[in-house]
Amino acid sequence: MGTSGSKGRGLWPFSAPAASAGPGGSPELTEAARAQHALARARGFRTAPPFVFTRRGSMYYDEDGDLAHEFYEETIVTKNGRKRAKLRRVQKNLIPQGIVRLDHPRLHVDFPVIICEML
Secondary structure (H helix, E strand, O other): OOOOOHHHHOOOOOOOHHHHOOHHHOOOOOHHHHHHHHHHHHHOOOOOOOEEEEEEOOOEEOOOOOEEOOEEEEEEEEEOOEEEEEEEEEOOOOEEOOEEEEEEEEEOOOOOOOOOOOO
């Protein structure tokens, strides 16, 4: 699956302090693990919630305030004396929608959970 998530960079927000226990499952942290947790606390990382409540919007506002994924304008083209209407995609003067609140919370992509297990 590669290292596209935060686990590959060493920033795993869903781990608990007991997850890095020594061999045999003892809750005592080794000196290296203690130093790693101290660095994580110093940077401000805490156990993150597994839910996502917002996302980045995929639509745009145009000059009139309309909201859509794509905008087109009709242009008249004259070819061999005949007028023909063509649609041309508008890509200028569009404002991104921004952050959108989700109706229902979703699981974070890096949250380790088994949704379905096949036997």
